[in-house]
Amino acid sequence: MAEKIFMKGCEAVAETAIRAGCRFFAGYPITPQNDVPEYFARRMPQVNGVFIQGESEVASSNMAYGAAAAGVRSMTSSSSCGISLKSEAISWMAGARLPVVIANFQRGGPGIGTIQPAQQDYMQATHASGNGGFRMLVLSPSNLQEAVDMTWEAFELADKYSRPVLLLMDGFTGTMMEPVELPEPLSEEQVAAIRATKTWAARGKHGAPEQHKVMCGPGLDTRISQMGMNIEDDKLYKTWQTAEIDYEDYLTEDAEVIITAYGISGRIAKSAVKILREEGIKAGLIRPRKVYPFPDVAYEKLPLEKLRGIVSAEMSIPAQFATDVERVVHGRTKIVTALSSGGEVLDRATILDAARGLMK
């Protein structure tokens, strides 16, 4: 077993990215994720990678797009209002089918909001990270080991599907420190081999005219059908509904009350489940690890009609994650919410009170 290292979330994500073969990062300063670009600035030169501090969020996300077009594992990160600025390039990555990993260390909103942790970008992350109706796989860790594992997985998935993948973090998971076990780094040969598999990447024709490649949607190129590409995307997204379902199911077998939450709130919810069990309340947890595709099956397989109800917890007011829970449950049991927002920490007591209320 590898050695455990005590690391900050932002740095654990950045180090894992490098170990996963990421050789390009561009970013722009925004709290609470400044440790990400700062870490890459120090580390990239050591692995012959490229770090650029972009002149804006817009530019740095477009730089990540350009590096991906060259076949390099590429990443950018930001927080909430910065992600809004990146949505232009994210949509272009989806349109051009370029694999890029984007990390959002969520803070309060809307607008500049607060610099403290929040989960107020759920709808944006899962439904509309840019124009054009594309979807992304959205991974949301609730602790730093999971952040490490998901960062590695995000690069694998981005390449597997040749699409942008979103790591949905928050100010907590970005700035807290925990012991983590890091994966073995890919060798330079492995990194080069991954790049070499991307035969679609732009590199010049080099005597192979059939290799002429265009990185974009149709635009003004009438040889490409946008509707055809949309249909292909739709088919791909439908495969995710089975292939990419990922959630934690904890003590739900005999549960009367279900707590459901994702990311850092999922961690708070899990501790609430343990306390409720000690009180004699049969509580269980559903925690989506991927929030897109949403794990409908996790709720469908519960005896919904027999439950006392579900507590949906998140750091967003109005609730966003809860709307997906409501969509699946569709009136078959009562749903109550436990919420905070704007940088206010979700209080475990709020979740406990909501669960106890359902038992009355």
Next chain:
Amino acid sequence: MMEKVYSRPAGIFEGAVTGFCPGCMHSSVCKIVCEALDELGQLDNACYVQGVGCCGLAVTYFDMDTIAAPHGRACAIASSFKRCSPETLVFTYQGDGDLAAIGLAETMSAANRGENFTVIFVNNGIYGMTGGQMAPTTLLGAKTTTTPDGRNEKEHGAPMHMCELLNQLDAPAYIARVTAADVPNARKAKAAVKKAFQYQLEGKGFSFVEFVSNCPTNWGMSPLESLDHVHNVVLKEFPLGEFRAK
């Protein structure tokens, strides 16, 4: 047997169907770029980043790997692409709305970093693709669909001069303004484009060639009238020349 003295330049698709309007200088600029690449033996090693606007029509012209950029972002994308593929010859192909308005930050910042790629900037003083709106480079007094009474300095500002602006920065290696409005100037333009590409191949850094172009359609002129207008009016505002050759 007749000797073949002229043919489609290599690097332009065989049977390419032009999307450019009749008399538009974009076709000549595409041709000059391809001839320069061909003469440098770089056609097979070139990738270009395509801006948004009429410049986007080059996608059916240039037979080379293409990276489409969101409006204005070509210089950001060329920066990262070139750094990840330093052996590839990289150029952006951009118009004045793309490069000087929505992409001004990306243009100036890439130039200021001295990124080692080439910008081909086609300045026709108007937004052509979208139907003739005012651009940052529109001449004072010019009537466009968004300046129906003519551009006036007090309300809209004066035309922006990108070569002169870039020439304030330390990093750029090569900055030139050319035109293809007549044959002698087209020859000079090709020499400038070749020089810019050579600078890139030698790793000297950011190179920038501005073409003073025309837009017969949106200027409301015949192609020949538009070329006269370039000579008699536009070149007085945008003088030709090499601003920097490090």
